[in-house]
Amino acid sequence: MLFRERSEIIKSIQFFFLSSLKILALHGKGSDPVKIAWLTSSLKIFGNVDAPYVDIEASEFLKSYLKAEYDIVAGHSRGGTYALLYSAFKGKPVIAISSPSDRLKQLEYLKEFQAGTVQKRLYEDLQKLPKEYLAETSPINYADKIKNALLIHGSEDDIVPVQQSKELCKKIVDSGGKCLFYVIKMRHSPPASLYDEIHKIIESWVRNNVS
Numbered sequence: 353m354l355f356r357e358r359s360e361i362i363k364s365i366q367f368f369f370l371s372s373l374k375i376l377a378l379h380g381k382g383s384d385p386v387k388i389a390w391l392t393s394s395l396k397i398f399g400n401v402d403a404p405y406v407d408i409e410a411s412e413f414l415k416s417y418l419k420a421e422y423d424i425v426a427g428h429s430r431g432g433t434y435a436l437l438y439s440a441f442k443g444k445p446v447i448a449i450s451s452p453s454d455r456l457k458q459l460e461y462l463k464e465f466q467a468g469t470v471q472k473r474l475y476e477d478l479q480k481l482p483k484e485y486l487a488e489t490s491p492i493n494y495a496d497k498i499k500n501a502l503l504i505h506g507s508e509d510d511i512v513p514v515q516q517s518k519e520l521c522k523k524i525v526d527s528g529g530k531c532l533f534y535v536i537k538m539r540h541s542p543p544a545s546l547y548d549e550i551h552k553i554i555e556s557w558v559r560n561n562v563s
Contacts, residue, residue: 373399373423373562376438378406380429380450381474388428390542391449394551395426398558409481410434410489418442424562426554427451429512429540433491436520439501440494445562447554448491449504450540452512453520455486461513471511492516495523501531502557504550506538532557 375395379388385403392401402422406413413434418441425446427435432451439446452458455478462475478486487493501524505517514535521531534553538546 371397371399374421375399375401375424375426376417376420376422376435377401377403378425378427378431378434379403380427380431381477383429383431388431390544390547390550391426391428394554395424397555398562399423406431406434410437411485414438414441424558433489436491436498436501437489437494439499440491440497443497443499445500446498447502447504447557448517449550450506450509450512451503451517453490453516454492455490456483457516458512459486474511492520492523495520495529496527498524498531499529500561501529502534502554502561503531504534504536504553506540506542507535508538509540511540530561
């Protein structure tokens with residue numbers, strides 16, 4: 353009886369902690385907070401979710417947001433790249449979905465697409481930035497500082513190759529960190545039919561990895 357009561361108390365404390373987290377959720381380039389409602393809704397059960405509109409480069413993002421304290425950072429596409437950088441500098445758990453981890457490799461990948469495609473437009477924006485800067489703002493180069501990550505990527509993603517998340521996860525683990533990597537049958541953004549699956553993955557990961 354005493355053991356059962358003690359277990360219930362521990363569960364109550366854990367529930368209280370996990371429902372009062374401060375979370376940052378970031379959208380991708382050309383997107384907005386409304387378009388990542390599928391992500392923020394998965395996180396709201398754990399506390400307050402800050403989902404700002406962010407249309408700045410990585411260095412400006414870090415300059416502004418490293419001043420703030422979050423318990424978890426999450427993001428989709430470029431938002432995931434920024435979340436990974438925040439995690440590296442602040443040591444916080446991170447969720448990144450369909451995110452470029454190596455911006456130089458991303459530049460080379462996008463270069464091959466035809467004019468007028470989404471990929472080519474992304475390339476044209478990215479190639480304006482110095483290669484040294486792209487390296488400095490690539491999470492793969494800070495993998496040893498990322499301590500706890502959940503990476504989700506679409507097997508059919510034609511914007512950011514799934515290999516980017518695979519290589520980052522391996523490097524995190526090789527450097528002594530924790531990384532859970534899921535490949536889901538989807539393109540760059542999840543369709544509504546996969547929202548429940550992603551929600552379950554995120555909920556399970558937070559409950560087992562954030563304390």
